[in-house]
Amino acid sequence: MSEAVFRAVPIEAHQPILNSIKFTSDGLVPAIAQQHDTGEILMMAWMNRESISETLASGRVCYWSRSRGKLWRKGESSGQVQNLVDFRWDCDGDTLLLLVEQKGVACHTGRRNCFFNAVRDGEVRVVAEPEVDPDELYG
Amino acid sequence: MSEAVFRAVPIEAHQPILNSIKFTSDGLVPAIAQQHDTGEILMMAWMNRESISETLASGRVCYWSRSRGKLWRKGESSGQVQNLVDFRWDCDGDTLLLLVEQKGVACHTGRRNCFFNAVRDGEVRVVAEPEVDPDELYG
Numbered sequence: 390m391s392e393a394v395f396r397a398v399p400i401e402a403h404q405p406i407l408n409s410i411k412f413t414s415d416g417l418v419p420a421i422a423q424q425h426d427t428g429e430i431l432m433m434a435w436m437n438r439e440s441i442s443e444t445l446a447s448g449r450v451c452y453w454s455r456s457r458g459k460l461w462r463k464g465e466s467s468g469q470v471q472n473l474v475d476f477r478w479d480c481d482g483d484t485l486l487l488l489v490e491q492k493g494v495a496c497h498t499g500r501r502n503c504f505f506n507a508v509r510d511g512e513v514r515v516v517a518e519p520e521v522d523p524d525e526l527y528g
Numbered sequence: 529m530s531e532a533v534f535r536a537v538p539i540e541a542h543q544p545i546l547n548s549i550k551f552t553s554d555g556l557v558p559a560i561a562q563q564h565d566t567g568e569i570l571m572m573a574w575m576n577r578e579s580i581s582e583t584l585a586s587g588r589v590c591y592w593s594r595s596r597g598k599l600w601r602k603g604e605s606s607g608q609v610q611n612l613v614d615f616r617w618d619c620d621g622d623t624l625l626l627l628v629e630q631k632g633v634a635c636h637t638g639r640r641n642c643f644f645n646a647v648r649d650g651e652v653r654v655v656a657e658p659e660v661d662p663d664e665l666y667g
Contacts, residue, residue, distance in 0.1 A: 396649075396650075398647055398650050399650065402650040402651070405651070405652050406647060406652055409645060409652055419558055419572065421560055421569060421572065423567075423569060427567065428562075428566065428567020428568065429567070430560060430562060430569070430625055432618065433558065433560065433618065433623040445647070475646060476646065476647050477643040477644070477645055477646045477655075478643065478645045479571065479572065479642035479643050479644075479645070480635055480636065480637050480639075480642045480644070480645075481642070482645070484572040484642075484643075486569055486643040496619055497619065498619050500619075503618035503619045503620075503623075504616040504617065504618050504623075504625040505616070505618075505619070506548060506616055506617045506618070506619075506621070507614060507615065507616045508537055508545060508584070508615050510535075511535075511537050511538065511541040512541070512544070513544050513545055513548055516616075
């Protein structure tokens with residue numbers, strides 16, 4: 390297990406970071422979460438200014454839930470938190486990359502990551518099975 | 529160098545795949561490109577039905593350029609093509625993951641990947657340098 394830990398960024402240093410990021414007209418930006426040491430892509434979700442600021446200050450990943458219209462502190466109900474290891478963004482400033490230490494599984498289906506649909510022999514196939522019963526995560 | 533190659537999917541098999549994917553009201557879906565053997569996240573771009581279909585049929589990645597409003601055959605002008613190794617999508621069907629073999633560099637700045645902006649000591653920093661002169665790519 391890596392000891393990598395993000396160095397929290399105090400609130401007063403957030404503005405130049407937020408100014409480097411381009412948000413959609415809804416004030417959102419897509420964020421890719423990647424397990425920092427294995428390179429596994431865990432999930433993609435959305436952030437707004439407030440969730441980025443909370444994530445940078447706390448070192449624990451907080452997204453913006455578009456479906457619920459509120460801050461989504463990843464793992465708040467399931468316990469499957471993401472501790473931030475590195476916070477990056479791309480050349481155009483319109484996509485974030487969060488290197489994280491994922492506790493448990495990232496996907497609400499109980500799978501380690503969300504990208505389990507694939508094409509095999511020209512057909513749609515599920516290529517990973519749940520590691521945890523979702524009822525255990527949210528029960 | 530890996531020998532991994534995507535098995536092209538004939539056009540007549542595309543509909544069930546496209547039906548599994550949720551597009552925005554603009555008919556787009558975000559696609560993460562990851563180097564298949566190292567796990568490096570190269571870039572994020574957008575695809576529409578037509579670009580997905582071309583990618584599946586040809587095994588060479590084609591995006592939809594939102595700024596130019598047309599198909600964007602990655603590497604068409606720069607030579608930095610992406611050969612598809614695996615095509616995946618997530619639990620909600622609203623994000624794609626393309627495992628690729630990137631030829632050369634993925635970023636238009638000449639860097640291997642687009643995610644070179646980071647926070648160091650509370651400040652915005654560029655953490656990767658270009659490997660190729662962009663003028664050589666597009667000159």
